[in-house]
Amino acid sequence: MSILVIAEHDNGSLKDETLNTVTAAVQIGGNVDLLLAGENCNAVAEQAAKISGVNRVLVADHSVYAHQLAENISLLVTELAADYSHVLAPATTNGKNFMPRVAATLDVSQISEITAVVSVDTFKRPIYAGNAIATVQSMDKVKVITVRATGFDAAACDGSATIESLDKVTDAGLSSFVKEELAQSDRPGLTSAKVIISGGRGMGNSSNFNLLEQVADKLGAAVGASRAAVDAGYAPNDMQVGQTGKIVAPDLYIAVGISGAIQHLAGMKDSKVIVAINKDEEAPIFQVADFGLVDDLFDAVPELAHSL
Amino acid sequence: MKVLVAVKRVIDYNIKVRVKSDQSGVDLTNVKMAMNPFCEIAVEEAVRLKEKGVADEVIVVSIGPKVAQEQIRTAMALGADRGILVETDEPLESLAIAKLLAKVVEVEQPDLVILGKQSIDADNNQTGQMLGTLAGMSQGTFASEINVGENCVEVTREIDGGLQTLSLNLPAIITTDLRLNEPRYASLPNIMKAKRKPLDVKTPADFGVNVISGLKTLLVESPQERSAGVLVGSVGELVEKLKNEAKVI
Ligand SMILES: Cc1cc2nc3c(=O)[nH]c(=O)nc-3n(C[C@H](O)[C@H](O)[C@H](O)COP(=O)(O)OP(=O)(O)OC[C@H]3O[C@@H](n4cnc5c(N)ncnc54)[C@H](O)[C@@H]3O)c2cc1C
Ligand SMILES: Nc1ncnc2c1ncn2[C@@H]1O[C@H](COP(=O)(O)O)[C@@H](O)[C@H]1O
Numbered sequence: 001m002s003i004l005v006i007a008e009h010d011n012g013s014l015k016d017e018t019l020n021t022v023t024a025a026v027q028i029g030g031n032v033d034l035l036l037a038g039e040n041c042n043a044v045a046e047q048a049a050k051i052s053g054v055n056r057v058l059v060a061d062h063s064v065y066a067h068q069l070a071e072n073i074s075l076l077v078t079e080l081a082a083d084y085s086h087v088l089a090p091a092t093t094n095g096k097n098f099m100p101r102v103a104a105t106l107d108v109s110q111i112s113e114i115t116a117v118v119s120v121d122t123f124k125r126p127i128y129a130g131n132a133i134a135t136v137q138s139m140d141k142v143k144v145i146t147v148r149a150t151g152f153d154a155a156a157c158d159g160s161a162t163i164e165s166l167d168k169v170t171d172a173g174l175s176s177f178v179k180e181e182l183a184q185s186d187r188p189g190l191t192s193a194k195v196i197i198s199g200g201r202g203m204g205n206s207s208n209f210n211l212l213e214q215v216a217d218k219l220g221a222a223v224g225a226s227r228a229a230v231d232a233g234y235a236p237n238d239m240q241v242g243q244t245g246k247i248v249a250p251d252l253y254i255a256v257g258i259s260g261a262i263q264h265l266a267g268m269k270d271s272k273v274i275v276a277i278n279k280d281e282e283a284p285i286f287q288v289a290d291f292g293l294v295d296d297l298f299d300a301v302p303e304l305a306h307s308l
Numbered sequence: 309m310k311v312l313v314a315v316k317r318v319i320d321y322n323i324k325v326r327v328k329s330d331q332s333g334v335d336l337t338n339v340k341m342a343m344n345p346f347c348e349i350a351v352e353e354a355v356r357l358k359e360k361g362v363a364d365e366v367i368v369v370s371i372g373p374k375v376a377q378e379q380i381r382t383a384m385a386l387g388a389d390r391g392i393l394v395e396t397d398e399p400l401e402s403l404a405i406a407k408l409l410a411k412v413v414e415v416e417q418p419d420l421v422i423l424g425k426q427s428i429d430a431d432n433n434q435t436g437q438m439l440g441t442l443a444g445m446s447q448g449t450f451a452s453e454i455n456v457g458e459n460c461v462e463v464t465r466e467i468d469g470g471l472q473t474l475s476l477n478l479p480a481i482i483t484t485d486l487r488l489n490e491p492r493y494a495s496l497p498n499i500m501k502a503k504r505k506p507l508d509v510k511t512p513a514d515f516g517v518n519v520i521s522g523l524k525t526l527l528v529e530s531p532q533e534r535s536a537g538v539l540v541g542s543v544g545e546l547v548e549k550l551k552n553e554a555k556v557i
Contacts, residue, residue: 010469069474070437070447093467097449100402100437109403109523112432122526127431128325132334133529140522174446175480178462178473191468195557219557227486237452237466237487244346244426244486246468252556262324269534273554275546281539290537290554293546303543308557 001030001120004080006073006089006099007048007057011038011066014047016192017090019154021147025088026053026155027117033058034161035080037073039066045163052159060166067177068094074101075170081106081142085120091146091247099146108140113247115151129243129266149191150249150270183238190241193222195252198241198268199234200226202257202278202297206234211297212256214305224248224268226258242267257297260285277301309456309478311354311363312418314409314439315347315383317376318429327530334528343379346424348386349484352491353454354422355387362456363420365389369412371405373397377507384502385494391507396519402430404512404519406438411515413443418479420461425450425483436483446476452487 003025008015018034025032034048037060048057058080064072077098081087087102089095091113103110115133116124122137123145190196197212197219209223216223225235227242241248243266253271258264260276260283268274269288276289279296286292293300319325320340328335343351357363368383370376371394380391394408413421421443423436440447448454448463452471455462464473466485494502512519540546550557 067472067474070440070449074441093450093465096433097437097447100434101441101447103434104403104406104438104441107403109401109521110432110434110438111523112434126531127528128319128334128429129431130531131325132327133531134525135527135529137524137526138522139524172446173477175448175474175476178475180470180472182470231487236470237485238468238470243428243431252550252554263321273550273556274534274537275550286539287536288534291546291549292537292539293543294539295543300543304547307543307547 001085002083003028003030003032003086003088004084005032005034006077006095007034007036007044008090008092008094009036009038009041009044011041012043014044016154016189017092017149019051020149020152021088021090022051022053022155023152024114024117024147025086028086028120030085031055035060035077037065037076039063049161049163050157050159051161052156054159054161057161057163058166059163060168062169064169064171069175069177070098070101071172071174072170074098074105075172076168077102078105079168079170084142086143086145088145088147091148095146099144103144106142106144108142108144109138110144110146111136111138112146113148114145115148129262130269131262148247150247183236187216188220188222190222190224190239190246190248193250195219195221196224196248196250197221197254197256198224198226198258199229199256200258201228201232203229203234209234211301211305215301215308218305218308226264255285256301258285259283260288309363309419310365310367310416311357312413312416312421313350313354313366313368313383313388314421314423314435315351315368315370315379316344316424316427317341317370317372317379318344318427321345321428327528331527331529343382344424344427346426346484348491349486349488350422350424351383351386351388352489353484356489357456358387367392367416367418369394369409371396371400371408380507381502382494384505385499386492390505393507393509394512395509396512398519400519401521401523402432402434402438404517404521405435406442407517408512408515409439410442411517420478420480420482422482422484425485436481440481445479445481447481448474448476449483450485451482452485454482
């Protein structure tokens with residue numbers, strides 16, 4: 001049995017989700033190779049070679065992979081997949097983008113966002129916004145799987161894999177990159193932060209998000225948002241936590257002015273400790289909160305920032 | 309240009325499902341069903357393209373039981389011109405859905421296919437991408453803005469780090485994200501009009517598609533429930549508990 005894991009990175013550094021995905025691969029068992037497709041990504045290859053449990057890092061370095069275009073990456077992965085029993089990618093927007101193309105080309109199903117490995121062919125995954133957990137078995141010749149990072153610990157980084165370069169260049173010629181507007185932030189990423197403070201519609205406007213920033217500064221936290229806050233323009237889309245946004249499970253999640261709709265809970269209810277600050281004591285968020293504070297956020301949050 | 313939209317009948321998004329006691333699945337008896345919210349956004353976008361004069365025909369397709377005609381009629385009330393139901397009582401996996409959609413694409417030859425990014429029941433987020441490969445098309449997933457040009461479409465995508473804009477050759481697949489548009493409500497006259505719009509019914513066998521899946525669901529369980537904790541009386545008490553009891557700060 002051998003497993004191909006697709007690395008998530010931005011050509012400059014490896015993303016943490018790769019480490020959780022390698023852990024899932026190690027739990028399945030067998031030989032684990034990592035594919036790194038990108039452009040000028042030597043530094044990432046060095047990082048990747050240190051991931052414990054990885055045997056070889058296969059590097060496809062070419063401009064056609066620079067922006068992770070799904071059409072090009074999926075062709076490359078499909079070509080390599082013939083040699084593997086499993087292909088795994090993190091369930092990031094990038095993994096979700098190209099992996100179903102790999103599965104369809106191989107004429108196999110994809111198992112999306114697994115949160116546990118039961119055996120080599122059986123996995124658990126949440127459905128219905130996490131209100132049910134399905135155990136699914138795959139009879140397919142190659143198992144194509146995306147991995148939810150919060151389901152698995154990060155692999156350690158004391159390994160020494162070999163680095164091999166691939167000279168395959170797969171260009172579908174179907175799409176091209178125009179531009180990117182990426183959030184610049186010194187804060188930890190939502191999916192790897194130990195502490196997250198999120199704001200909802202109750203924040204009222206975008207400048208009030210500064211109140212959350214002040215708490216985040218004190219706690220080294222990431223800042224998240226509900227869909228309503230993103231839709232209203234209080235926060236950018238990449239901050240949305242939930243069923244259809246980012247799935248997070250930090251040690252501490254502080255929900256401020258968020259009612260606790262099932263779609264929001266789906267993204268954060270596996271957090272270790274949940275705090276809710278809401279002026280409505282009936283808000284459903286209190287049903288999942290370890291510590292609830294019924295108060296006006298405009299009083300409570302500044303006081304919280306002050307007392308940390 | 310011709311636009312094809314795929315819509316799925318799913319449980320209403322407000323409803324929290326219950327797992328059946330024999331753990332064979334979730335209980336859908338007498339549960340309110342609706343069009344998948346991301347599919348509503350897909351229909352809305354197609355109708356807007358028609359209103360702008362970019363599209364001249366909007367076709368809506370659904371794969372599912374006979375009652376999925378309701379969702380096709382809803383889409384037609386929102387402005388789609390005609391509908392296709394591929395009728396089956398089997399719950400199909402994304403791959404089978406994508407294969408059937410690829411056959412519809414082969415017949416209809418649309419310039420643009422718009423799907424939701426995710427169905428809120430299966431939470432798969434696969435079908436559009438699979439259809440992309442099977443139909444040999446480019447794809448713009450998680451779209452928050454689209455601009456159709458001469459032979460291409462520019463798509464702004466919601467990605468983990470922010471926004472990315474791609475240019476796709478036509479024909480192309482688009483999957484919708486939440487910020488693409490705000491779907492309208494159907495007016496009563498349009499609901500009446502939709503009843504007279506053409507709706508074709510096919511079966512998977514008509515397309516010669518093998519819908520057997522390589523996946524088997526062995527068990528469906530309830531997740532571990534979180535129990536409500538305590539209410540604290542003040543910010544001071546909260547900080548004290550986080551420090552000394554939960555030890556997370
Ligand atoms: C297809 C689909 C996908 C979705 N995906 C997601 C998703 O991924 N993530 C997500 O979050 N949502 C998602 N939603 C939306 C979800 O259903 C809710 O609409 C949303 O989570 C509500 O956001 P909110 O809690 O900020 O707003 P509201 O529900 O409006 O709640 C605002 C809360 O703020 C409180 N409040 C107001 N003022 C104050 C104050 N001064 N002090 C203290 N408290 C105050 C109120 O009491 C209220 O509880 C999705 C919906 C659909 C249909
Ligand atoms: N049975 C179906 N009939 C029509 N379209 C579907 C069906 N299942 C999925 N789709 C389309 O594919 C999108 C993504 O679904 P999924 O891959 O299941 O998350 C949906 O929003 C629909 O646009």
